[in-house]
Amino acid sequence: MAKKILIMVASPKNERSGTLIPTKAFVDGMLENGDYESEYVFIDRLNIKPCRGCLTCWGRPDGSCFIKDDDVPETRKKLEEADVVIWSFPLFLFSIPGQMKVLLDRIVGMVHPYMGQKLSGGNSTPDMNKPMHGLQHQKPGQKIILLSSCAWMDIDVVYEPIKKQFDIILGRGKYYLIACPQMRALHHRGGERRLNMLRKRYAAGGAELAKTDAISKEAIDLMQKPIFGEDAYVTLVTEFVTHMFDRDDNF
């Protein structure tokens, strides 16, 4: 039976999301190199009521939320059953977009409850390989990929908060983070040649995952490599922002 790739698209731009460009290439790379099927879920279009903060989900054996009359129960089922979950999101204020946060809060019952556990290694030298929570309702062998794009070039710095957050929640090594820099300008000003260069790198990353069940550091480094040189990018991005309203593709 074909393995399921679930793509959770968190950009409010939905189909017009720039992050979808590398995401789709990665997924296509998987589809072409293994027995997979894919489903894209556009989070922005779902009806998601915000978490009420009761934490009663942690008291239920299945970790389910008491709110049943929106799209979260069905979405959670998909998240539990997928073999590969790709969270495709733009970096917003060095964090995840609000739509994704509202969904994640509602599925907090998918991680082990907090019952006073401490970071192993202590607070000063924490061992992030041991998560504080860890998933408790996850298909065995499920892979989780955070595939994000941003405007900045210095991804080590700008993705530090995301890394910290997901290391604490899931545990280091329990997910892959792939960060795609310069995306907004690349999307609008990159041209087909550069976009195809980007697609090729991501398709190779997806192919590697399909063939080897893992993504190497080399493949991640290549996917994350900026397409524009630093000086050219500064000029481009300055021009892009200065002439924001000369274009008709902002909204």
Ligand SMILES: Cc1cc2nc3c(=O)[nH]c(=O)nc-3n(C[C@H](O)[C@H](O)[C@H](O)COP(=O)(O)O)c2cc1C
């Ligand atoms: C509200 C908002 C906040 C943003 N914050 C950041 C940020 O902190 N760092 C960054 O590099 N880019 C930031 N960006 C730029 C987006 O991450 C970038 O344009 C991304 O590629 C958009 O992806 P999308 O087209 O899939 O939505 C922000 C954009 C918006 C709209």
